[in-house]
């Protein structure tokens with residue numbers, strides 16, 4: 001690759017690695033652009049130092065840009081052209097993750113708008129300004145094993161796996177990344193006649209400062225993410241920049257409007273159960289009561305619960321019926337209803353309770369796990385085997401109940417053809433000592449399936 005590369009968001013993470021890779025690949029000029037100029041300069045310096053003598057004859061520049069501001073973006077493009085005369089490859093990696101994680105009910109407009117301003121308007125500003133520059137340039141000729149290839153320019157924007165899927169409590173980010181992909185597809189069409197290619201790279205979780213920031217102080221979230229990804233880990237930045245380089249190069253000369261997913265299988269994961277209820281079991285209703293002005297009991301809710309969750313990589317799904325906190329639950333002013341709605345509970349609530357229905361896929365056996373609770377298990381549909389870590393087991397039919405007092409255990413749906421359903425009610429317990437040793441919660445392979453306990 002012998003042209004000039006402009007990378008936004010180059011002070012950190014994916015952008016920094018892309019800028020460094022263009023340098024390694026032989027680009028004559030690489031621009032590290034970012035809102036944080038000092039870190040962009042440091043990134044350029046460190047790339048140059050890491051590559052040592054390989055960089056001779058190649059020039060680096062760091063520029064300050066706020067991608068949400070079109071004047072700032074236009075100025076970045078004219079400065080880049082002032083230094084290098086042209087832009088052949090643009091990688092737009094500047095973006096923000098979620099600063100706030102909350103339901104759409106509580107998401108602040110400021111947070112929502114900030115995401116759209118940086119991620120969406122930023123992408124529009126960059127694609128517009130860079131492509132307007134690219135169409136004025138003489139094409140770049142690159143020698144490939146298929147002979148001479150002419151490139152009018154390539155733009156790669158960092159979209160996300162969230163361009164295809166949604167995660168609860170991330171409406172601002174999910175909306176912005178769906179929009180980035182829409183923009184890339186539209187721009188690819190608009191710029192096709194000019195020979196400019198526009199593509200999106202859609203990573204799942206990548207180990208960058210954006211993710212460290214989002215997961216700081218909540219170590220369980222990393223385990224949760226790793227459990228979600230079929231490869232069992234996050235991507236390294238290099239695993240994303242390799243794809244960016246390919247899409248930028250003449251090897252991808254006929255690729256435009258593509259959304260290249262780099263997610264370790266995250267968006268492919270579809271177990272037999274994709275939602276509650278399992279496809280072959282009936283939906284369940286939840287009826288909650290309250291009192292009217294005459295102090296008579298009336299129904300407050302007639303719904304299917306607030307929190308549904310896929311468990312064990314799609315081999316089970318939970319419908320959390322209710323959760324409470326406090327030994328004496330405070331029913332005044334519907335405080336308990338608000339608590340149950342606002343909190344997706346951990347496996348059990350400290351000083352509280354959880355009631356959840358779980359649908360098990362045919363023949364599915366749960367990983368072995370221990371919840372430190374009194375755990376009432378009632379078979380609703382099907383036939384189950386409850387096995388304890390001692391090796392003892394019991395077969396249970398509809399209506400049979402287990403009272404599991406902190407035992408390490410697993411469940412198996414004995415029907416190989418039909419999903420099964422159980423109701424679990426978990427109550428908190430005092431610390432349990434067995435043989436003088438404290439027994440601790442151990443969710444094993446299901447650690448990532450449940451919300452973390454609040455500190």
Ligand SMILES: NC(=O)c1ccc[n+]([C@@H]2O[C@H](COP(=O)([O-])OP(=O)(O)OC[C@H]3O[C@@H](n4cnc5c(N)ncnc54)[C@H](O)[C@@H]3O)[C@@H](O)[C@H]2O)c1
Pocket residue numbers: 008009010011012013014015033034035036065066067068093094095096097118122158159160161202203204205206207208209210211
């Ligand atoms: N890390 C992930 O797991 C992941 C997953 C999917 C998509 N992405 C996307 O990849 C891109 C890069 O993410 P990352 O993880 O490398 O993040 P990062 O936080 O490490 O880097 C983002 C860079 O963008 C810069 N930036 C932020 N706002 C800016 C603005 N207004 N103008 C100019 N620069 C600005 C920041 O200063 C930072 O240097 C983002 O668009 C992100 O949404 C990341």
